[in-house]
Amino acid sequence: MAATLRSRHVGKPSPSRPVVTGRRDCITGEVPSGKAGMGYRMVAYEGLLARDFILILEQDDAVLRYQEEPAPFRWHDGVRWRSYTADFAVEIDDGRRVAVEVKPRKRVIRLGWDGFRPRIEAGARAAGYDGFELWTEVEIDALRVANAALVASERTFVADEAEQHTMRVVLDRFGGRGLVRELRAASGLQARAFRAVVALVARGEAELADPGRPFDDNAVIRRPANPRSAP
Incomplete structure (x- = not known):
């Protein structure tokens, strides 16, 4: 039975179509957004590929906000008019708004x-979008998702401000750029050091x-040119 998704957060937009729960062929759920433009709300997804796409959006600073399952628009198949609901509407910092379909390549x-x-x-363009994109597992590569998932996981923990301050000082001492394992060693935080590094990235x-490289001890982190606000 289809159940309409209801918000648990004030001001959360509702998807334009029902989210089916309990389906054997589709895993559904919600993930927290760390973007100010999203109001730090929970975002609903249908399918693991859509979840992975959300993680990528969350780590893309060019993405201001996005809406899962926005209002449908009409398109013509050459014979008759049809209604289409995109998986996401994505607003980018250059002013563009793009409709996105996320689908396994086999189904495409x-x-x-x-x-x-x-x-x-x-x-989509007739409905006011600036473009339409189709994302499959080819574009949503495993490494990019793994890095995004690691950073997203840090948002579920309360950051230790003392540890964060220590890692900030160490990063600045390295000139704002350093190898993760060297930052960990210099911080003296021992087992908590890697989490402190990830938290800096999660907080912008x-x-x-x-x-394009794994987020591990061999990764290099740096101060961003345009720091974003942390939640």
Whole structure:
């Protein structure tokens, strides 16, 4: 049975279609947003690929806010008009608003998405979007998701301000850029040192110098050029 998702947070927008719970073929849930533009609310997802996409959005500073399952828009399939609900509407800091579909590549091929995608994009632009994007597991790569998940996990813990201050001082002592294992060793925080490093990134006070590498002891973090506010 389909149940309409209800907000547990004041001001949380409601998805435009029901979120089906208890389905054997689709895992549903919610993840916390760390973005000020999202009001730090819980974001609903349908499917693990959508969850992974949310994690990537959360770590992209160019993304101001996003809405899961926004209002539907009309598109023409060449014969008749149809209604389409995107998985996400994403607002970017350059002023663009993009409709996004998240779908496994096998389903994209089986349903023939490459054939009618241009028509959906035309409908999206007519509805006021600046573009339409289709994301599959090809674009949502495992390493990028793993790094994002690590940073997102830190938001579920209360940061120890003394440890955070220690790691800030150490990072500044290194000139605002350093290898994680060297920062850990210099901090004297021992087992808590790595979490303190991750917390700096989660709070927007540091960033991975190379997002294409694993976030581990061999990663380099640095002070961001444009620090974002921490929740």
